Every structure is written in C-alpha cells, then in structure tokens.
Amino acid sequence: MSELWRLTAHEAHEGLRRREFTSVELTQSVLERVAEVEPTVNAYITLTADLALEQAKEADAKLAAGAATPLTGIPVGVKDLIVTKGVRTTAGSKMLENFIPPYDSHVYENLRRAGAVMIGKCNMDEFAMGSSTEHSAYGPTRNPWNPALVPGGSSGGSAAAVAAGECLVSLGSDTGGSIRQPAALCGQVGLDPTYGRVSRYGIIAFGSSLDQVGPIGRDVEDVATMLDCIGGHDPRDSTTNPEPMPDLRHYLGRDIRGMRIGVPKEYFISGMEPGVAARIEEALGVLEGLGAIVDRDVSLPSTGHALAVYYIIAPSEASANLARYDGVKYGFSDRSAPSMWENMEQTRAKGFGNEVKRRIMLGTYALSAGYYDAYYLKAQKVRTLISREFAEAFARYDVLVTPTSPTVAFPIGAKVDDPFAMYLNDIYTLPASVAGLPAISVPCGFSEGLPVGMQIIGNFFDEGRILQVAHAYEQASGFKNQLAPLAAG
Amino acid sequence: MTAIATEYEVVIGLEVHCQLKTASKMFCGCSADYSGAEPNTHVCPVCLGMPGVLPVINEKAIEDIVLTGLALNCSIAPFSKFDRKNYHYPDLMKGYQISQYDLPICRDGWLEVEVEGERRRVGITRVHMEEDTARLLHRVDPVTGEPYSLIDVNRSGTPLMEIVSEPDIRSAAEAREYLVRLRQVLRYIGVSNANMEEGDFRCDANISVRRRGDTAFGTKVEIKNMNSFRAVHDALVFEAKRQIGVLEAGGRIEQETRGWSDERQATLSQRSKEHAHDYRYFPEPDLPPLRLSAAFVERVRARLPELPAAKVERYRALGLSAYEAATLAEERPRAAYFEQLVAALSGDEARRAKLAANWMLGEVARWLNANQAEIDRFPLEPAALAGLIEQVASGAVTALVGKEVFDQMVASGESAQAIIERQGLAQISGQDELAGLVRKAIAANPKAVADYHAGKETAVKFLIGQVMRETRGRANAQVVQELLERELKK
Ligand SMILES: [Zn+2]
Numbered sequence: 001m002s003e004l005w006r007l008t009a010h011e012a013h014e015g016l017r018r019r020e021f022t023s024v025e026l027t028q029s030v031l032e033r034v035a036e037v038e039p040t041v042n043a044y045i046t047l048t049a050d051l052a053l054e055q056a057k058e059a060d061a062k063l064a065a066g067a068a069t070p071l072t073g074i075p076v077g078v079k080d081l082i083v084t085k086g087v088r089t090t091a092g093s094k095m096l097e098n099f100i101p102p103y104d105s106h107v108y109e110n111l112r113r114a115g116a117v118m119i120g121k122c123n124m125d126e127f128a129m130g131s132s133t134e135h136s137a138y139g140p141t142r143n144p145w146n147p148a149l150v151p152g153g154s155s156g157g158s159a160a161a162v163a164a165g166e167c168l169v170s171l172g173s174d175t176g177g178s179i180r181q182p183a184a185l186c187g188q189v190g191l192d193p194t195y196g197r198v199s200r201y202g203i204i205a206f207g208s209s210l211d212q213v214g215p216i217g218r219d220v221e222d223v224a225t226m227l228d229c230i231g232g233h234d235p236r237d238s239t240t241n242p243e244p245m246p247d248l249r250h251y252l253g254r255d256i257r258g259m260r261i262g263v264p265k266e267y268f269i270s271g272m273e274p275g276v277a278a279r280i281e282e283a284l285g286v287l288e289g290l291g292a293i294v295d296r297d298v299s300l301p302s303t304g305h306a307l308a309v310y311y312i313i314a315p316s317e318a319s320a321n322l323a324r325y326d327g328v329k330y331g332f333s334d335r336s337a338p339s340m341w342e343n344m345e346q347t348r349a350k351g352f353g354n355e356v357k358r359r360i361m362l363g364t365y366a367l368s369a370g371y372y373d374a375y376y377l378k379a380q381k382v383r384t385l386i387s388r389e390f391a392e393a394f395a396r397y398d399v400l401v402t403p404t405s406p407t408v409a410f411p412i413g414a415k416v417d418d419p420f421a422m423y424l425n426d427i428y429t430l431p432a433s434v435a436g437l438p439a440i441s442v443p444c445g446f447s448e449g450l451p452v453g454m455q456i457i458g459n460f461f462d463e464g465r466i467l468q469v470a471h472a473y474e475q476a477s478g479f480k481n482q483l484a485p486l487a488a489g
Numbered sequence: 490m491t492a493i494a495t496e497y498e499v500v501i502g503l504e505v506h507c508q509l510k511t512a513s514k515m516f517c518g519c520s521a522d523y524s525g526a527e528p529n530t531h532v533c534p535v536c537l538g539m540p541g542v543l544p545v546i547n548e549k550a551i552e553d554i555v556l557t558g559l560a561l562n563c564s565i566a567p568f569s570k571f572d573r574k575n576y577h578y579p580d581l582m583k584g585y586q587i588s589q590y591d592l593p594i595c596r597d598g599w600l601e602v603e604v605e606g607e608r609r610r611v612g613i614t615r616v617h618m619e620e621d622t623a624r625l626l627h628r629v630d631p632v633t634g635e636p637y638s639l640i641d642v643n644r645s646g647t648p649l650m651e652i653v654s655e656p657d658i659r660s661a662a663e664a665r666e667y668l669v670r671l672r673q674v675l676r677y678i679g680v681s682n683a684n685m686e687e688g689d690f691r692c693d694a695n696i697s698v699r700r701r702g703d704t705a706f707g708t709k710v711e712i713k714n715m716n717s718f719r720a721v722h723d724a725l726v727f728e729a730k731r732q733i734g735v736l737e738a739g740g741r742i743e744q745e746t747r748g749w750s751d752e753r754q755a756t757l758s759q760r761s762k763e764h765a766h767d768y769r770y771f772p773e774p775d776l777p778p779l780r781l782s783a784a785f786v787e788r789v790r791a792r793l794p795e796l797p798a799a800k801v802e803r804y805r806a807l808g809l810s811a812y813e814a815a816t817l818a819e820e821r822p823r824a825a826y827f828e829q830l831v832a833a834l835s836g837d838e839a840r841r842a843k844l845a846a847n848w849m850l851g852e853v854a855r856w857l858n859a860n861q862a863e864i865d866r867f868p869l870e871p872a873a874l875a876g877l878i879e880q881v882a883s884g885a886v887t888a889l890v891g892k893e894v895f896d897q898m899v900a901s902g903e904s905a906q907a908i909i910e911r912q913g914l915a916q917i918s919g920q921d922e923l924a925g926l927v928r929k930a931i932a933a934n935p936k937a938v939a940d941y942h943a944g945k946e947t948a949v950k951f952l953i954g955q956v957m958r959e960t961r962g963r964a965n966a967q968v969v970q971e972l973l974e975r976e977l978k979k
Binding site: 205319 | 534537538539540541542543544545546573575577579582583584585638640767769770771774775776777
C-alpha cells in the first residue's frame with residue numbers, strides 16, 4: 001500500500017471501511033512521510049508515533065466491530081495549545097516545555113471518542129501570538145510549498161502538516177486569523193467556527209473572547225467532518241452555544257443558485273498583491289457562474305478599525321491569561337534568584353519570547369488606570385460597531401467573500417522584526433474574529449506559484465451556509481487536495 | 490474620652506469577606522468543605538489555574554448571595570457580571586481573581602445596629618461575589634533557618650462574598666455591633682458559618698476622623714489583619730486616637746494601608762498610596778453576564794427566614810423584656826426551640842411566651858452552660874419540656890420539685906408525668922394532710938412559735954421550711970402558710 005498519506009480523510013475513511021487498508025497501515029504511511037519531510041517542515045513540536053500506532057490499533061478494532069465514525073482511524077495533527085492528557089503541551093513556549101497536562105481538552109476528548117489517531121502536537125507561534133510560526137520556542141515551521149517561506153500562523157504547524165502529508169486533517173485555533181491565514185498560505189481549507197460553537201475547555205487561552213478551535217483539511221468535506229466532531233455545547237465552557245449542532249453534511253453538494261454574496265470594498269485596498277486580487281476576481285466569476293448573485297458594492301466602513309480593536313482586546317485578555325505562568329505551580333521555573341518575587345520575574349523574563357512580552361505589555365497598558373476608558377472600553381465600543389455593520393450586511397447577504405490574506409507566503413525573517421507589518425497580515429481575517437463570526441478560507445488558485453485563499457464569512461452559527469458556498473466553489477474550481485510538491489528531504 | 494477627642498468624629502466603613510458554605514467551589518466541582526482535609530486534596534485543574542481551563546458559575550452560590558442581599562435589604566441587580574482583578578501573588582492561582590467590579594449582584598441595602606439604646610441603620614453599599622485564594626503556610630527550615638512557604642490550594646476557588654458598608658459607622662463599638670449583627674444574619678439565613686477565628690469571616694476597615702460639624706471626610710486609612718471582633722474594636726480605637734494625635738500635632742493623615750498587630754496593640758504602616766495596586770479590572774470573558782429574573786429572586790426570597798430583628802420585635806410584642814427577646818432570638822436554633830416550646834404550651838400566647846422564656850433563660854440555659862453546649866445538643870424535645878412546665882404552672886408539682894424533675898428528665902429522658910407519678914412527687918395541697926404536719930411543726934419548734942408571738946414575721950417562713958423538709962418540697966407553700974397562721978393565732 002503506497003502513499004496512503006495522500007488521501008483526504010473521507011477518502012481514507014472509505015478505504016478503511018472497505019478494508020482496503022487498516023488504520024495501522026495508514027498511520028504508518030503518514031509516520032513514514034513525517035520521517036521524510038519533517039526535518040524540512042518542522043510542523044510538529046512533539047511527535048506521538050507510539051501513541052498513534054496504539055490508537056490506530058484501537059481504531060482497527062472499532063472498524064472491525066462496525067462501530068466506526070468518519071474519523072475513526074484517521075491520522076490528525078493537533079495544535080500544541082490543545083491540552084492532551086499525558087502528552088506534553090507547550091503552546092509553542094519555553095514556559096511550558098515540560099508541561100504534561102493531567103486533563104484533556106474538550107476537542108481532543110471528542111476526537112478520541114470518534115477514534116481519531118493523533119500523530120503529534122503541531123508547531124505554532126508562542127501562545128498563538130503571531131502570523132508566521134516564527135515566534136515558536138521550537139524553531140519556525142517552513143512552508144511545504146517553499147521551505148524558504150513561512151507557512152503563516154499562528155497555526156502554521158497544523159496547516160503545513162496537512163499540506164505536506166504529515167497528517168490528513170488537523171486542528172488549529174483562530175484568534176484573529178490563525179487558522180484561515182496559514183490555511184491560505186499553505187493551500188488548504190481552514191475553518192474558524194462561530195465564537196461559542198466549539199468548547200474552549202482545555203484550549204490554552206490567548207484572547208478568551210476571540211479564541212476558537214477549528215479544523216484545517218485538504219477539502220471542504222473533511223473540514224465539515226471535523227467541525228461536526230468537535231462542535232456543540234459543553235457545560236464546562238459557559239460561552240458555548242447550548243443549541244444542538246446542525247447537520248453540516250446537509251449543506252454539502254447543494255447548489256448556490258440565487259445565493260446573495262456581498263463583497264465588501266474595504267477589503268480591496270492598496271497593499272494587496274495583484275495576483276491575490278486577480279484570483280479573488282476569478283473566484284467571484286466562478287461563484288456567479290454557479291448562479292450566485294454577487295454584489296461588489298458592499299461597504300463595511302469600520303473594517304479598518306478591526307486591527308486596532310483586536311490589538312487592544314486580545315493583548316488585554318492575554319495579559320491576564322498569561323499571568324498564571326510564574327514558575328510556582330508548573331512549567332518553566334527559574335529559581336536562581338534569592339527571593340520568590342525575583343524568581344517569578346526571572347521565570348517570566350526567560351520563559352516568554354519577545355512577541356509574547358510585547359503583547360503582555362500592550363495589554364497591561366491598555367487596562368491600566370487612566371487608560372482603560374481610552375483603550376479597552378473604546379475598543380469594545382468599536383467592536384460593537386463592527387458587529388452591527390456585519391449584522392446589517394447579513395440582513396442583505398447570505399455570505400460575504402473577501403481575500404483571506406493580502407499576500408501569499410513571505411520569506412522567513414522578512415517581517416519578524418517589524419511587528420506592524422506582521423500584524424497587517426491579518427487585516428482581512430480580524431474583522432470576522434472581532435465580531436465572532438464564522439469564516440472559512442478555501443484555496444482559489446496560485447500567484448507566483450504560491451497558494452491564494454478566499455475567505456467566506458457567514459452569519460452567527462451559520463457554518464452550514466459558508467460550507468455550502470465553499471463546497472460548491474471547490475467542486476466547480478477543482479482547487480482541492482493540494483498537497484505541496486515537497487520532495488523527501 | 491479626652492476633651493480633644495470629643496471635638497472629632499470618627500468615620501468608619503467596613504469590608505467583610507465571608508465564605509459561603511456551598512457544597513462545591515465557586516467555579517469548579519471540587520468540594521468546598523475542606524476543613525481538616527490534607528492540603529491540596531480538594532483541587533482540580535480549574536481551581537489550580539492550569540492552562541486552558543474555564544470557570545463555570547456555581548448556581549447555589551448565586552442563590553446564597555441573593556439571599557444575603559435580600560436579608561440586608563439590598564436591591565438585586567437583574568444584570569450583573571464578573572470581572573478579572575489582576576495582581577500577582579503566589580496564593581492566586583491564575584494571576585487574577587474572578588470578582589465583580591462595577592456591577593455587583595446586590596447593592597443599596599442596610600443593617601440596623603443598636604449601641605447604648607440608640608438604633609441606627611448602617612448602609613450596605615454592595616455585596617458582590619468572588620473566589621477565595623489558596624492559603625500560604627509559612628515555615629522555617631529547621632536545619633538552615635531559612636524561611637519558606639507552602640501552598641495549600643484547597644481554599645482556592647471557594648465562594649466568597651464581599652459585603653461593603655457605607656462610611657456610616659461612628660465608633661469602634663458601633664463597628665463591633667455591626668459585625669455581630671451581620672454575622673447573626675449570615676448564620677440565620679444559613680449561608681455561612683461566619684466564624685472569624687476560622688477565617689471564613691474576615692474584616693477590613695476604612696477609618697478617617699474629622700472635626701465635628703465638618704461635612705467633608707478626612708483622609709481614610711485602610712486597616713487590615715484584624716482576626717477577631719476584639720481586634721477590630723481595639724484597632725479602630727487605636728487608629729482613631731492615632732489620627733487625632735497626628736492632626737492635633739499639626740500633621741496630615743497619609744492615605745495608606747496599615748496592619749493591626751495584636752502583640753504591639755497598634756496599627757503599623759504596610760503600604761502607602763504610591764504603592765497602591767492597579768488591579769486593571771476588565772470583564773471576565775470566560776463567563777457570560779449574569780441575568781437574574783424577577784421570578785428567580787422571588788424564589789430565593791421565599792427561602793428567607795424571619796430575621797433576628799423581626800423576631801425581637803415579635804417577642805417584645807408578646808410581653809418579653811428587651812433582654813429576654815434579644816437573648817432568645819440571638820441564634821436561630823435557640824429561637825426555633827423557644828418558638829416550639831411556646832407552641833407546645835397551653836393558654837394565651839403571652840402567658841406561654843413568658844413561661845417558655847423563664848425556662849429557656851433559667852433551667853435550660855443553666856444546663857447548656859454547665860455542659861458547654863448549644864441548644865442543638867439539649868436532650869429534651871420542646872414538647873417534653875412543655876409537659877414539665879405545665880405540671881409546675883398548674884401547681885401539680887412545686888417549683889422546687891420541678892427543678893428536680895428537670896434534672897431527672899435530661900438524665901433519663903423519661904417524661905415529667907412518669908417521674909412525678911413513680912416517685913410520688915405531686916404537690917400536697919390537701920388541708921387535712923397538711924394540717925397534721927403543721928401541728929407537728931408547731932409542737933416541735935416552741936422557740937419559733939415564741940418568736941412569732943413576739944412579732945417576728947420571719948418565724949413563719951422558718952416553720953414553712955420545716956414542713957417543706959418533711960414533705961421533700963412537695964407541700965403547697967401557700968396552703969401551709971395559711972394553716973400555720975390560722976393555727977398560731979388560735
Ligand atoms: Zn477545583
């Protein structure tokens with residue numbers, strides 16, 4: 001059985017179901033691929049090969065017993081801020097280099113219940129703070145389409161692993177674009193669900209009012225299958241939607257004739273690469289060809305403020321979320337100083353990277369006495385404004401379509417010393433995050449040989465609709481299952 | 490008070506932290522009843538503040554704080570929220586405490602206090618919900634002599650109410666009275682043990698002084714580390730004197746935090762305003778806002794028992810003295826026993842209340858004192874005690890015999906009726922039966938008889954005593970006296 005790692009999850013599921021191969025064989029194939037390309041890509045912080053083979057054996061037993069779900073026996077990658085009991089979980093930080101959690105996250109529990117096989121914990125920007133996966137204490141992940149380039153971030157490891165064949169599907173997390181942007185830069189499908197769709201229990205927090213776990217896969221169907229597995233109400237996360245999950249498969253394969261698609265003009269700004277603009281224009285043509293009604297004259301005037309809002313709210317929340325890492329209870333602990341307070345300071349000075357420190361300082365400042373009203377409170381008000389504009393737009397349109405990122409993948413090191421240039425990467429993904437809306441990035445061709453992504457934004461808890469449009473587009477365009485042309489290293 | 494001191498007015502506001510006695514902690518499923526447990530055995534990832542965990546609101550705690558708010562005459566906010574209070578300390582597992590900042594659950598209430606006969610309402614600014622911290626245990630290494638600290642996380646995340654008063658309190662005595670009344674209410678409604686020595690009832694004070702007649706407040710000083718009612722009282726007395734002394738010497742009061750030292754009997758400076766914390770409060774994103782419906786509040790209100798102040802009023806209306814009413818209403822179980830006793834007696838309510846109060850504050854209190862017990866350990870059911878009280882009240886037995894029967898009842902659990910019958914303790918009121926005994930006493934005590942005839946009235950009492958001794962207290966003293974006087978005048 002050769003190159004099973006090339007299969008999508010649903011193709012693999014068919015093969016497993018028909019007994020064409022076993023999960024152990026599938027897993028071994030993926031592990032071999034990992035061995036070949038991982039030295040180049042560095043998609044994983046921790047590989048769990050032995051555990052994966054054990055889980056694959058269990059999956060085979062399940063398959064044999066006829067108790068399989070669509071994810072039983074499917075090799076997955078799991079972003080390393082998703083807590084996994086007994087498996088080191090670092091969040092890309094030196095601070096947690098030895099942290100072995102005694103508990104599971106909700107999403108990993110669900111994956112395991114479904115019988116999925118974990119290949120390893122995917123690399124990421126430290127505490128999800130970054131757009132290139134260069135800010136990892138475990139070295140940068142490289143873009144499988146060109147190892148000199150970044151894969152995007154912060155879920156760069158999760159996207160690169162799928163693109164390189166190091167797993168079939170993966171979980172990432174999205175705070176301001178951390179699933180969609182790397183999915184776009186690696187030519188994959190990435191879905192950021194509605195805030196409240198997926199439980200955050202056991203997701204190492206960055207910006208609590210923004211964080212959301214979501215899937216990255218090689219096609220829309222795989223992403224829908226993953227969301228179906230991880231989504232739904234969890235009593236341990238009071239912000240999850242108590243409504244039951246809709247049947248997402250119902251939306252796949254349905255036509256989009258008469259679907260009203262809005263294209264907000266504020267997303268087509270200077271700074272966008274011409275190749276990206278051209279691909280989006282072509283994609284809109286495909287959607288029109290499918291019978292959708294595309295309105296290119298939509299205006300969301302507050303779009304430009306999303307960046308400022310995000311860089312106040314997310315760091316503010318992060319400044320509190322990261323306060324627990326002080327070396328007293330778990331994780332990295334510097335005990336070289338003579339006093340407790342100095343040790344706490346040294347632990348944080350040495351345990352956090354520069355980008356994390358930058359954001360803790362930003363957030364601490366924004367929340368400080370005398371600045372709270374001008375920054376945090378103002379940001380919350382503008383956030384409400386952005387949400388209201390989206391709400392008005394969704395009264396007229398079923399979905400909104402934009403580019404996912406203004407550029408294709410950029411060279412490693414190009415923006416790492418220019419935080420603001422790095423922050424601009426997320427300019428198209430931030431508004432939906434700030435509003436808590438679901439959005440998906442799907443591949444829509446190439447510019448200069450590198451993948452371009454199209455973002456489809458939906459109304460609250462209307463993941464079905466964006467999956468429907470994404471799937472219809474994918475079927476018509478043929479941009480799917482795009483494995484990177486990466487030779488064994 | 491010195492002449493100078495009387496020119497000043499003391500202004501005090503109190504902040505009380507009170508642990509709720511819910512079964513589980515505020516935001517996780519761990520048992521909140523950790524007293525006596527091994528350190529770090531009532532913990533989970535949530536109350537340990539591990540990465541990625543989330544809080545879930547304990548609904549019972551919300552019910553309890555609403556009950557508290559209602560008992561303190563507060564209005565209950567239909568919309569409130571939790572906030573993060575940010576500060577670093579090793580006993581704070583997450584590096585922030587989930588608390589409530591600008592939208593507490595309860596606000597604008599009051600509690601009545603009475604000092605030296607003067608009744609006043611002390612305003613309650615707010616009651617809000619938060620989580621407790623872990624506990625630090627400070628140790629010294631026996632070998633190196635180095636100090637070190639251990640952390641017990643059992644307390645982390647247990648529900649804590651903060652009850653903030655208005656600066657309405659005007660003396661240390663009033664502050665103590667406020668705390669006593671507050672603790673009483675919290676125990677009455679059953680939300681907390683409110684035990685200051687155990688640390689589930691903690692008090693900080695804000696105190697300033699100003700010249701009488703001034704409308705503006707003076708600079709306030711926060712006093713911490715007061716671990717008993719007495720410490721609160723003494724610290725406030727000390728601090729008021731200190732502040733007046735500073736002002737009289739032409740100095741200025743510095744806004745600061747001071748700690749009470751039991752050993753030094755003084756408040757000592759801990760932290761000046763320049764080093765005050767900036768807690769950087771912001772809304773807790775992990776918890777949706779709290780919406781309490783009117784129906785929910787009414788359901789909780791239905792749980793509200795009659796409060797001590799109302800009980801005292803009612804008892805007084807039944808004819809009890811202020812002292813009797815206050816003592817009986819002091820603790821809810823005691824009041825409940827009293828009320829059951831009243832219900833078990835016969836006759837009009839004022840009579841029953843008076844009888845019950847006499848026995849509760851007499852024999853029952855004596856027994857409880859002697860046995861260092863609370864009413865819940867008193868062995869007699871109210872109905873059984875009522876049986877005895879009726880026997881005495883009706884004259885079936887004498888008061889003296891009643892006490893003896895009481896002792897036998899608490900020892901054996903037998904009913905009053907049974908003891909009286911078996912031991913023949915019924916009162917002797919029959920003229921025929923007593924006449925013989927009276928004549929016998931007169932015959933045996935010629936000296937007393939002579940005294941009587943010499944005009945010494947007390948001689949009769951002596952002779953009654955002789956008859957009583959003869960009957961082991963069973964004789965009806967009144968009948969005996971009548972017979973004696975009739976016989977002696979012959
Ligand atoms: Zn717990």
